[in-house]
Amino acid sequence: MSESSVSDTLNGFTPEPNAARRVVVLISGNGSNLQALIDEQTHERLGGEIVAVISNVADAYGLQRARDAGIDAVVLPHGEYDSREAYDGALIKVIERHEPDLVVLAGFMRILSSRFVQRFHGRMLNIHPSLLPAYRGLNTHAKALADGVAEHGCSVHFVTEELDGGPVAIQAVVEVSEGETEASLKEKVHAREHLIYPIAVKWFLEGRLRLEGEIATFDGMPLPPQGMRMSHADAAEELDEE
Numbered sequence: 589m590s591e592s593s594v595s596d597t598l599n600g601f602t603p604e605p606n607a608a609r610r611v612v613v614l615i616s617g618n619g620s621n622l623q624a625l626i627d628e629q630t631h632e633r634l635g636g637e638i639v640a641v642i643s644n645v646a647d648a649y650g651l652q653r654a655r656d657a658g659i660d661a662v663v664l665p666h667g668e669y670d671s672r673e674a675y676d677g678a679l680i681k682v683i684e685r686h687e688p689d690l691v692v693l694a695g696f697m698r699i700l701s702s703r704f705v706q707r708f709h710g711r712m713l714n715i716h717p718s719l720l721p722a723y724r725g726l727n728t729h730a731k732a733l734a735d736g737v738a739e740h741g742c743s744v745h746f747v748t749e750e751l752d753g754g755p756v757a758i759q760a761v762v763e764v765s766e767g768e769t770e771a772s773l774k775e776k777v778h779a780r781e782h783l784i785y786p787i788a789v790k791w792f793l794e795g796r797l798r799l800e801g802e803i804a805t806f807d808g809m810p811l812p813p814q815g816m817r818m819s820h821a822d823a824a825e826e827l828d829e830e
């Protein structure tokens with residue numbers, strides 16, 4: 589085959605790129621976890637694209653983070669709906685318009701209706717500031733300190749109808765120091781959240797992390813109840829902590 593016939597064959601041939609996996613992020617506030625995801629996306633390390641950020645709070649700072657990154661930022665204020673079901677119905681419509689492979693809750697401060705949870709079953713992740721199943725709900729850092737625990741941390745989990753109760757994908761541990769305050773603990777946990785959430789999202793988008801029945805799996809193997817664990821030492825090293 590001559591060179592010209594090779595190039596003739598290839599002329600006009602554009603390989604179909606694999607469609608990028610699509611992510612919709614829901615927020616209510618600051619959006620520092622959203623920022624961690626955006627940063628990974630910027631470096632092409634997320635394994636997909638954040639196609640929209642939706643907030644139920646109009647002045648959530650995370651919306652600005654989205655706009656700064658050129659991501660569609662949508663406000664859907666819950667106050668304009670008569671019931672949780674009506675709001676969640678509207679939210680489903682807005683989310684589905686963006687055809688996501690994954691819905692990421694990143695500080696979305698709403699209880700979700702069962703219809704909403706079922707709609708995105710197996711493709712919705714949340715991050716929670718505790719080593720689940722310890723300290724579900726709010727004020728996790730204060731509760732951990734009050735109990736005098738030696739270890740605290742954060743968890744990424746699949747969302748199920750049980751509040752903060754879905755199968756855990758990954759956790760990061762922080763050792764509670766002498767003289768720890770709620771603020772210092774929160775800061776350390778937050779830094780770990782920013783490490784593990786992008787990892788979990790990437791694993792999901794690559795098809796490595798899945799929800800099979802009621803069990804989270806990684807590369808086809810069931811994960812233990814606490815998911816993958818990043819130790820205090822490993823996280824501290826990543827974060828250049830003292």
Ligand code: GRF
Binds near residue numbers: 617619620695742778
């Ligand atoms: C985080 O602490 C997360 O664990 C919880 O809400 C907070 C959101 O923080 N679900 P940010 O808005 O991402 O800064």
